Amino acid sequence: AWAMERPPGDTAGCTFCHTSSEERCSTCHQSHQFDPRVASAAEQCKTCHWGKDHRDWEAYDIGLHGVVYQVNKWKPEQFDFSKKLSDADYVGPTCQYCHMRGGHHNVQRFGTVYTSMGMSMADRGAPIWNEKRDRWVSVCDDCHSPRFAREQMQALDEAVKDAGLKYRETFKVAEDLLVDGVLDPMPKDLCPDWSGQHLWSLKIGAYHDGEAYGGKTGESGEFRMSNCTDVERLCFESVGYFQTYIYKGMAHGSWNDATYSDGSFGMDRWLVNVKQNASRARRLATLEKKVGITWQPEEFWKTGEWLDELTGPYIVKNHPGKTIFDLCPDPGWLDTHHAPAE
Numbered sequence: 001a002w003a004m005e006r007p008p009g010d011t012a013g014c015t016f017c018h019t020s021s022e023e024r025c026s027t028c029h030q031s032h033q034f035d036p037r038v039a040s041a042a043e044q045c046k047t048c049h050w051g052k053d054h055r056d057w058e059a060y061d062i063g064l065h066g067v068v069y070q071v072n073k074w075k076p077e078q079f080d081f082s083k084k085l086s087d088a089d090y091v092g093p094t095c096q097y098c099h100m101r102g103g104h105h106n107v108q109r110f111g112t113v114y115t116s117m118g119m120s121m122a123d124r125g126a127p128i129w130n131e132k133r134d135r136w137v138s139v140c141d142d143c144h145s146p147r148f149a150r151e152q153m154q155a156l157d158e159a160v161k162d163a164g165l166k167y168r169e170t171f172k173v174a175e176d177l178l179v180d181g182v183l184d185p186m187p188k189d190l191c192p193d194w195s196g197q198h199l200w201s202l203k204i205g206a207y208h209d210g211e212a213y214g215g216k217t218g219e220s221g222e223f224r225m226s227n228c229t230d231v232e233r234l235c236f237e238s239v240g241y242f243q244t245y246i247y248k249g250m251a252h253g254s255w256n257d258a259t260y261s262d263g264s265f266g267m268d269r270w271l272v273n274v275k276q277n278a279s280r281a282r283r284l285a286t287l288e289k290k291v292g293i294t295w296q297p298e299e300f301w302k303t304g305e306w307l308d309e310l311t312g313p314y315i316v317k318n319h320p321g322k323t324i325f326d327l328c329p330d331p332g333w334l335d336t337h338h339a340p341a342e
Contacts, residue, residue, distance in 0.1 A: 005194035063254035068092030187214030189297035192312030242266035
């Protein structure tokens with residue numbers, strides 16, 4: 001969705017990983033070498049699995065396991081990449097050792113993503129997660145005790161829980177601004193989102209329960225990464241970046257990521273910024289009302305040389321009354337055996 005919102009030149013990084021490289025043998029094995037020893041090195045995952053919203057490499061690299069890997073990876077007796085993963089006896093785990101246990105190529109089997117990269121609240125004791133959690137413990141059990149592994153998962157659970165509480169407070173401050181009509185600009189005052197609608201971006205995945213959110217009941221917002229209020233952007237970064245740092249950091253033994261490097265401390269900072277934004281917006285609205293000013297949002301929120309290149313304005317201009325969901329109905333638009341909608 002974030003790539004669909006913007007012109008192609010803005011999203012080269014998205015395209016490289018999610019289309020040209022995703023799920024091909026040569027992505028990890030390299031087409032010019034196709035050497036299992038190359039594919040077994042942790043750096044092979046680094047090309048795609050890094051960055052603000054999926055901070056896997058950084059969390060591993062500066063975590064406890066990553067440090068063991070970095071200082072020993074040149075020693076064949078410590079990391080013998082000529083062995084199959086099923087026979088690997090490394091001094092410390094690589095990405096592949098844990099996530100592709102025994103050479104199994106379904107990486108999700110050993111993923112512990114509860115929901116949305118750990119960004120959403122979930123019942124961590126629910127049966128749906130038990131199998132993955134037990135499987136994770138079985139990997140840690142190669143070097144640690146099962147009790148130690150479960151203690152680490154409990155620490156992860158607590159960190160994600162605390163981050164969720166912090167984000168819900170951040171979100172509530174922003175939501176109240178919208179419902180009270182003092183969010184500047186309101187969704188209706190922006191250029192359309194990538195779906196061709198004027199819905200509040202932070203209501204993604206949840207049905208609107210009133211027109212205050214910019215849409216009809218039953219419609220859902222779409223995350224905006226650009227051309228939205230500072231409050232919305234801060235909310236997006238708080239959950240999309242900093243809460244991800246917390247989850248990824250705790251999952252990879254990187255306490256620095258989880259706390260200092262824009263993890264927990266970053267969420268603290270963005271919560272304060274959102275509150276300060278809200279306080280100023282409400283004071284300004286009170287003053288405007290007192291002196292009789294009816295504020296009209298600036299035109300640069302609606303149109304501009306770059307804004308006009310976004311997907312939403314294109315849909316509205318070329319397909320009046322339609323949204324991207326009308327043009328690319330589910331599930332056909334996800335079916336690669338059919339031509340995309342014109």
